[in-house]
Amino acid sequence: MFKKSLRMQIVVSFIVIVLISLIISFGIGRLFSEKKVSIEEKFLSVTSDVATILRLIEPGTRDTVLDILTNYNVQGEVIQEGSPLPFSLTDDEVAPLLRTKATKPMFIDNSEGPNPVRLIGVPNIDHSGSSLILKMDFTVLLEIIQHTLIIGLLTVLFVGSLLILLASHYIVVPVKKLTKAAKQMATGNLAIRLQHNKKDEFGELMDSFNHMASELQKIDKMRDDFVSNVSHEIQSPITSIRGFTLAIKDGIIPPERHNEHLEIIYQETLRLSKLSEHLLRLASLDSEHHPYHPVKYRLDEQLRRVILVAEPLWTKKNLHVELVLIACSIKADHDLFEHVWQNLIHNAIKYSHEDNVIEVIMEVNDLAVHVHITNTGKEIPEGDLPYIFDRFYMVDKARSQSDGGNGLGLSIVKKIVELHCCTIDVKSSEGEGTCFTISIPL
Incomplete structure (x- = not known):
């Protein structure tokens, strides 16, 4: 019980310190008096x-x-x-x-x-x-001095112990509050908060505890939302696949329309595959053990290659791509950044109207290279901008799902950019479209 009691440890520590201090002071005093x-x-x-x-x-x-x-x-x-x-x-x-x-x-x-x-x-x-x-x-005189010293020592120990016992209450009570709150949090009560008016280190500790509880509550809500969204995203294509296969099996759908519905089933399986791929990639990036192999390569050549690969997509919508590329080398994971550019350029193509313009512009200075990817299609509403990098968040949910989107692409982009200690910003306004800017330190 003694080892577990903080108050007793404080009191006993005080007594030991007083005793050691008195012994040392008597020894030093005796040493100097004998020398004199x-x-x-x-x-x-x-x-x-x-x-x-x-x-x-x-x-x-x-x-x-x-x-x-x-x-x-x-x-x-x-x-x-x-x-x-x-x-x-x-x-x-x-x-x-x-x-x-x-x-x-x-x-x-x-x-x-x-x-x-x-x-x-x-x-x-x-x-x-x-x-x-x-x-x-001088025996009597020495006994009187010794008795006086002993009484003084006992008085110091008693009064000091009493005062430190009272003072330890000031220390122990906040610790007990924190312990009780931590136990409640361990049972799943993340809404608990500590009320206090302290301005010292204990106040800072309680504020940190409240901040931790708030962050855990947010994470818990994000987890619930994530599970709910994943369940929905998985259940939706599974429902379609099960419904169409059952309809074909039961002969409800005529043979001449089988190919049409088999194509839908095929697209839904692609959607499931893409969702599982994104979830695995996010899980790997979140674990901080994702393979990371930075190499030095030409960024302008990588951007040019990604745009050429996407040529069937932007020519299908008769889009005009304007490139301003500057010869520049960076050190990064080539495959991860390849995914970043593919996602941003495919999004720019997806949300552009026919005959619009897509711009890919590089700016280089002594500190960083900035890549601006702009499309002149429908802008992102101002209220949605803070959330576009959240998982499963989709500005136009109906359109995104019809295009095979699941709201994870930009979350993965954000993760990869942060993994490289880079930044990503987005600006969107009516008439000017949307511009994503990635800044890569040199």
Whole structure:
């Protein structure tokens, strides 16, 4: 449960960080304090100051000063040679103090290191040969400091943990909202949206979630529409084929009209074949694993060849084709771009009236080559322009189906153009026809 709770992880992380910070700060503080002055030096310094005070006052008042020092856990005795020894000291321990002529303080016990209880002597504090012995016990003071530090640490941990626990609520609640919304989305509820008024990173995350939900909803609708359109496009020719074959089989259609209806069946099978080919090509392009083999070739020669191949179509309608081609080489997948030009030119022929003009014009500059394919037939309504590259979208559905169209050609063109990092634009106006422009970076 601990590993799964974000709030507990935040609180425990805070406690660990505080503990590590305090340990490091104590260590650094101790390091610097030891470098500056050791505890032994402090003991000696205090003892030297007390000895100086005792030198400056009358011998009769020394006991009063020593009694005052007991309030600070410092006990002291002034001794001479032969006098009783305080603090359970032995003659051997005091001998160095009484026999020296120096006046510097010295330790007269055998303790080493940062011991809070030490015995220190100062020889010859006056001209009578008296020596001072002090017993400094800082144990209580150190315990008070330690207790204060421990209480401060516990207070910091408690108050800090409480505050971070409250602050974690601000973090955990949005995460729980996102988790709940994600679970609902996983069940198929793509209409869910998160309401919030946050302006921070959590607000951006929720906005991104809402945007993702909107896009998924659009994709889901596109999928449903796609399935519906595919079903319709497949069902329509199958229905025709089944109806005509059954009519021929049952003798409803006279023998002299068999060829006519067999031709319709043949056209419907071609329509099914074309639809399946387009669907497979789109699926391959969508998978981003479509074979892509860019080579360098002459674009003007490719356009000229596509137009010559389509000559039976445009001569049948008595169309005039005007070419402005410039020698220019590009690096692209030859077969994919062949499909692009075939689709656009066949569309231009299909939607042109008899005796109209089709223009194929190339413009080349230092950055790109622009190919304009224009027909002067019926224009595309302005309201339809944003959707002409959508799958199964047909401006004139009845005419497109009668011509064998299924609304996938321009979708494939768009995919191929984007695969090559190129752009395609379309302009259409009454009296001027429709112009598709493909820009290919050089």
